[in-house]
Amino acid sequence: MTELTSTKTRLTTLSILTALLIPMLVLIQKPASAADLVVLAKPEAPFKFEESGQPQGIDIEVIDAVFDKLGISYKVEFIRSDARIQEDARNGRADMLLVFSKNAKRQEYLTYPEESYVDIGWNFFIRSEDQDKIVYESFDDLKDLKIGITKDISYTPEFLASGLSFEESPRSELQIGKLLAKRFDAVPMNTISTLYEQNKEGNLDKIAYLPKPLKSKAYYNVFTKASKYPGIEGLPAKYDAAVRELKADGTIDAIFAKYLGN
Template sequence: MQLSIKNFVLMLALLQIAFFTQARKLIIVGIPAPPMRYLDTNKQPKGFDIDVLDHILNKLGHKYVVVLIDSSPRVEIMWKKGDMDILMTYSYKKERVKYLIYPKESHVTVAWNFFIRKEDEGKIRFENYSDLKKWRVGASSGKSYTKEFWEASKSYPFIQIIPRDNLQLNKLINKRVDIVPLETISALYKAHQKGISEKITYLKKPLKIKPYYNLFVKASTYPSLNKLVKKYDEELFKMKQDNTLKKLKHKYYFAE
């Protein structure tokens, strides 16, 4: 079962129902981030993360409810208090291990790449950050990218920093910048939605790349959660072996 909650009061009511019914449902929480997790036109949660969990949990016979919350601090409070059972798609950080169980299997690798116009393919290259000096570089304030990028950008003759990352593809297509770093999965999905996939490409060398996991909450009261983690790993491994995971990635226009 999949539900979406925008009103926090309704969300709390839903969580109470999930906690106190005899056959308690797993409570799965995530922050909206298309195409990983988002609300469709019917206000139902959809996306790659949810498809992966739906496939595994249906096989294992676990019912669940999905809650999307657009607030990182609120989500962190919830996992620390045990107000959820599964947290969707976070990277590894040592300080999180106190509260979260990392499975062995990662379901997705997230990369950041430099995007350029298709017409500039072969002309713009990235081997080191000094290669970008002769181009008009776009960037978004508040994005970590890498320390090396931000340090190198101080010497760029032209760098345009804006607060809204969702404007960067339009600026690239309209030739206001020549190159811009973007989270690759999200950028490719947005390009498809905008109908501009054929007009852009990205440089193969990433700025950074790391595995992401669906995490299990240590303070959860869900019965036999540790056993579920083991079964989750087994089923996710099978999805990798039989190409089920690959097919789901194609559904959301992931890069190979």
């Protein structure tokens, strides 16, 4: 009788353990949901900015269309410091960055796709009261001026080696205020973004820009080599294919027109 009771007890215990283990095994075997692709961006309207708590802008709508095609869930985080964004790229906290020009140093830790959908020009902004006093055909024309530059912005090597007098700021959004306060005399800035922002600030009558650009080049949405996102190695090629489709069907042109007109 005792042996029968002991056997029943063992069977009951085994049944309880089995009932507990099966759900645990199911949980273990069930694949975890894929994490969002982390996209870092410096807010710079009309290309990328936050409005009513939501990311907006040309670049946001483009990557939204791209990742919709690819079936990829993503999230955008805005960071105002270029240096911080690049540090997060190097340490693997970010999977993608918006929007970066190409240089050898960045290619050490960023993977550039083949496709770019925007060329961005940078011009020297000055105070409108100085329009008749300042010209720019060569760097010699600026040699008596103090020039504002921003930390970790990719300027041209010729500009940095020009011997001009520079004053460095940590963030580009400080520059127009410093220009108007006469902290310096000229500052190279992203032309479209600066005009867009200063129109909102009501400063367009206070500033002007010199016609010859400091630089104009293609910019890219780039992938970080330190990313641990599943399948990140093959993502640039898929991104390129999606961007080519969006160029061909007029989607990207329509996005630009929405923000900048025709």
